[in-house]
Amino acid sequence: MGTVTALRRYPVKSMLGEALTSVAVTERGLCGDRVFAVLDDAGTVGSAKHPRKWGSLLRCRSRLTSADKVVVELPDGVVLSAGDPDLDARLSKLLGRHVSLSDTPGEHGGALERAVPDYEGGVPDALRGTAATDATGAAVTSGHVAPGTFFDYGAVHLVTTTALARLRAAYPTGDFDPRRFRPNLVVDTLDGPGFPEDAWMDSHLRVGEALFRVVVPTPRCVIPTLAQEELPPDPGIMHAVAREHRVPVFDLGRLSCVGVYLEVLEPGTIRPGDSVTRRGSS
Structure with missing residues (x-):
């Protein structure tokens, strides 16, 4: 059905991540993925989904060392380890308010803010009406990360090359580099045009050993x-997604989607070049 062409993880939520040549997958997801996040004093989880407040996180890069320690490279090139007080101080200066790096969502349960986009299907219609304007002047909705984690929802995120090619054809001037969509797995699919992953719901995927x-x-x-x-920044990317691929998501209505979330059924190791095979649910 397909082949893994790229593996990526993001040790700190909403920072740039790292490409991998091999990764162990546990029931939680890729080892080392979203194990830290930046929190403010209210316990809100830093997410570039609210760009005016947290967008500078995308100027930082996080990775795991060979000793499985998380380090952060700041925009000026300085590299500091998680737990270093100087890292919190520098992140606070970058974001313009006091923040700290944490490996737990905190007592407030991982509150998460999302800016309301101007394209259709960017948020459920029921939530759009609840948006409030915050101190940055942005209309935002509030929710929470998945319980006990810093994931938005699913533990693993997969994007297909076929879907990106379809979007590229619809918006040729846009750069649909898969990194824009922050996937864990990029899969080169052999299914032909369109969005083959739409037919995969509730199916099981064997990817390498997992x-x-x-x-x-x-x-x-x-x-x-x-x-x-x-x-570069490009608002046209998501306008193209809204035109080409709004699909039902649970009971939330038709939302603008790229990729699918996966649940881990069997842990194992994955490498680029591994085959991806599909079978029905059981």
Whole structure:
């Protein structure tokens, strides 16, 4: 059905991550993925889904060392380890308010803010009406990360090359580099045009040694439109997604989606080049 062409993890939520040549997958997801987040004094989880407040996190890069320690490279090139008080001080200066790096969501349960985008299907219609304007002047909705984690929802995120090619054809001037969508797995699919993952819901995927269940399409926020690494900002990216791929997500209505969330059924190791095979649910 397909082949893994890229593996990525993001040790600190909403920072740039790292490409991998091999990764162990546990029931929690990729080892080392979203194990830390930046929190403010209210316990809000730092997420570039609210770019005016947290967008500078995308100027930082996080990675795991060979000793499985998380380190952060700041925009000025300084590299500091998680737990270093100087890292919290520098992140606070970067974001303009007191923040700290944490490996637990905190007593407030991991509150998460999302800016309301101007494209259709960016947030459920029922939530759009509850948005409030905050101190940054942005209309935001509030929710929570998945319990006990810093994931938005699913433990593993997969994007197909076929879906990106379809979007590229619809918006040729846009750069649909998969990094914009922050996937864990990029899969080169052989299914032909369109969005083959739409047919995978509740199917099981064998990827290398690991087995997953496809849970739900991945609703997209504003992050794919933001500047990341050498990729320029481009609001047209998500407008193209809204035109081409709004699909039902649970009872939330038709949302603009790219990729799918996966649940881990069997842990194992995955490497680029591993085959991806699909079978029905059981």
